[in-house]
Amino acid sequence: MLTIHAADEVRHVWDDPEPVRGGAVAVQGGRVAGVGPLAELERRFPGARVRRWPGVLGPAHxxxxxxxxxxxxxxxxxxxxxxxxxxxxxxxxxxxxxxxxxxxxxxxxxARARPTAITETGRADLAVFDESGACIATVCAGRLVHRRR
Structure with a gap:
């Protein structure tokens, strides 16, 4: 099932100089299918399930x-x-x-550290953080594995 994860802001990398306000990441299986404004992804992927998160969505750490x-x-x-x-x-x-x-x-x-980023067709490893820096949700290979209640 295709899922769109939407947030107040989406960052391709955590120090992204141009985050996408009102952005989203479309996830198909374990891969990123698209990144951009929510309205654009909803047009591109009609019928996709949309999960809305408060805060900032970026690559999982x-x-x-x-x-x-x-x-x-x-x-x-x-x-x-x-x-x-x-x-x-x-x-x-x-x-x-x-x-x-x-x-x-x-x-x-x-085996060693490497930078993290959200890229189209890349593995869908995502994290959402609130204004205090607390993790709200973690997605591993497209699967929601943590959600703060």
Whole structure:
């Protein structure tokens, strides 16, 4: 199903000098199908489900440090998702249990840090943050994996 994630502002990269006000990201499967103003994407993708988020939508983060402490590997990975990250560094996810939990949640395990960005046809890893900087939602490979209640 095609889903459009709309927000007050969309940034291709977090230090984007020209964010899209009233922007959106269309997601088909695990990939970005389009980025731009919400009205434009609604015309391009009629019938798509629209999720509206307050705040700023941008690329999901790479969690570069040790994973947060939690009772289980699943909960440690979920703690990263709650921070708006969809990738972790291999040096901090070395155990088979952590890698399996990351894999089950579509969290990418990277050998080294790399920049994050929203690009058409790229993997749909997105995060939405409110005005205080708290993560409202995280999307990993097109799947909503965290939503603040």
């Amino acid at each position: 790479l969690h570069e440090g040790p994973l947060p402490d939690a009772p289980s590997p699943r909960e440690r990975i979920h703690a990263v998702l709650k921070l708006g990250a969809a990738a972790v560094l291999a040096e901090h996810a070395g155990s088979p249990e952590l890698r399996a939990a990351a894999d089950r949640n579509d969290v990418v395990v990277l």
